Amino acid sequence: MGIVEDKIKDLKDREAKILQMGGEKAVAKQREKGKLTARERLDLLFDKGTFREIDMFVTHRCVNFGMENVEIPSDGVITGHGLVEGRPVFAFSQDFTARAGSLGEMHAKKICKVMDLALKAGVPFIGFNDSGGARIQEGVDALSGYGQIFYRNSVASGVIPQISAIMGPTAGGAVYSPAMTDWIFMVKNSSYMFITGPEVIKSVTGEKITFEDLGGAMTHNEKSGVAQFACESDEDAINRIKTLLSYLPANNMEDPPVVPNGDDPKRTDPMLDTIIPDSPNQSYDMKEVIRSIVDNGEIFEPHEFFAANMLVCFARLNGRTIGIIANQPQVL
Structure with a gap:
């Protein structure tokens, strides 16, 4: 060699x-x-x-x-x-x-x-x-x-x-x-x-x-x-x-990626008319509300186990990333 x-x-x-x-x-x-x-x-x-x-x-x-x-x-x-x-x-x-x-x-x-x-x-x-x-x-x-x-x-x-x-x-x-x-x-x-x-x-x-x-x-x-x-x-x-x-975006100067998913942005969900109880003392699951609104019912939730009375998650609307903050009535 x-x-x-x-x-x-x-x-x-x-x-x-x-x-x-x-x-x-x-x-x-x-x-x-x-x-x-x-x-x-x-x-x-x-x-x-x-x-x-x-x-x-x-x-x-x-x-x-x-x-x-x-x-x-x-x-x-x-x-x-x-x-x-x-x-x-x-x-x-x-x-x-x-x-x-x-x-x-x-x-x-x-x-x-x-x-x-x-x-x-x-x-x-x-x-x-x-x-x-x-x-x-x-x-x-x-x-x-x-x-x-x-x-x-x-x-x-x-x-x-x-x-x-x-x-x-x-x-x-x-x-x-x-x-x-x-x-x-x-x-x-x-x-x-x-x-x-x-x-x-x-x-x-x-x-x-x-x-x-x-x-x-x-x-x-x-x-x-x-x-x-x-x-x-x-x-x-x-x-x-x-x-x-x-x-997530690649950096603070870019937008997050858009992910087409076929979920009709004009669709309706009758469940939203009834999920919230008439009584303010009765609880319901906020995750069900969010899933009915966002693309394909998909959410990605950080801090799932921390301060469970507050819900934070990522989701998409018409393929675009959104962040959601919501109270969770199911948890005191």
């Missing part, structure tokens, strides 16, 4: 090794928990064959605490861009199989790069968060990385849609960025958001608390209101992210 062929082979060998992520055992452990891998999440999000990875070969440069001998594929995060239902989107996906998806200097730089590109292109940005927090071996370099991400969250706020999918434990410094984004999706019984975990709380306060009660999907959907969606699985979360994107 010639020099060029040797280099190409070396490149392909390195790529193949990176695609194995944290190794066979770590990937198997991830799947035992009913979770997708970081790469599988991106494959499911993007239209087939459209994802283009950025900075695959980037890795850490830490030489402290034995890190010079530690290989972390793609530095624990996959970044890139592709099409979702034909529309461009940038994304990152943290790889828990690689050093618990911990954030170091280069890990943060990769995320910042796709955030900058999303803002420059004026398109949505999605983060799949599955991280144990800062990589402590990198010290201040890791913490500085968080600061750079937070800065970009604030700059992009109100300009492009920022969506966070919490797909596993998201603790410590890793939890602040999702809270600064526009939408948070969580998966029941497998995703958690908290500053510090149950063991630390027990050692400091003596209180025993479970992961789920401290920062699980229903805790943040029912009590804190930090998250807007509680999903049944990774696949359900990704499918619902796609649905949300279909209602």
Whole structure:
């Protein structure tokens, strides 16, 4: 083989090794928990064959605490861009199989790069968060990385849609960025958001608390209101992210996509004449009223479990996105 062929082979060998992520055992452990891998999440999000990875070969440069001998594929995060239902989107996906998806200097730089590109292109940005927090071996370099991400969250706020999918434990410094984004999706019984975990709380306060009660999907959907969606699985979360994107504009200078659906805008529904009771003391379901009015009876509801006496949702009229706010008489 010639020099060029040797280099190409070396490149392909390195790529193949990176695609194995944290190794066979770590990937198997991830799947035992009913979770997708970081790469599988991106494959499911993007239209087939459209994802283009950025900075695959980037890795850490830490030489402290034995890190010079530690290989972390793609530095624990996959970044890139592709099409979702034909529309461009940038994304990152943290790889828990690689050093618990911990954030170091280069890990943060990769995320910042796709955030900058999303803002420059004026398109949505999605983060799949599955991280144990800062990589402590990198010290201040890791913490500085968080600061750079937070800065970009604030700059992009109100300009492009920022969506966070919490797909596993998201603790410590890793939890602040999702809270600064526009939408948070969580998966029941497998995703958690908290500053510090149950063991630390027990050692400091003596209180025993479970992961789920401290920062699980229903805790943040029912009590804190930090998250807007509680999903049944990774696949359900990704499918619902796609649905949300279909209602949103790419940026603050564009209109949301118009979706023709064949629902006659001049149709009538006699049910509306009778659904509201004569007695003000009798309740009714506001969702039935809304479904009878909007296109094909379809609504997309964030905050389904939070402050249930108030209803907020997306829908369409004549194919155009609308937002609805309504009281829900069925709930006190």
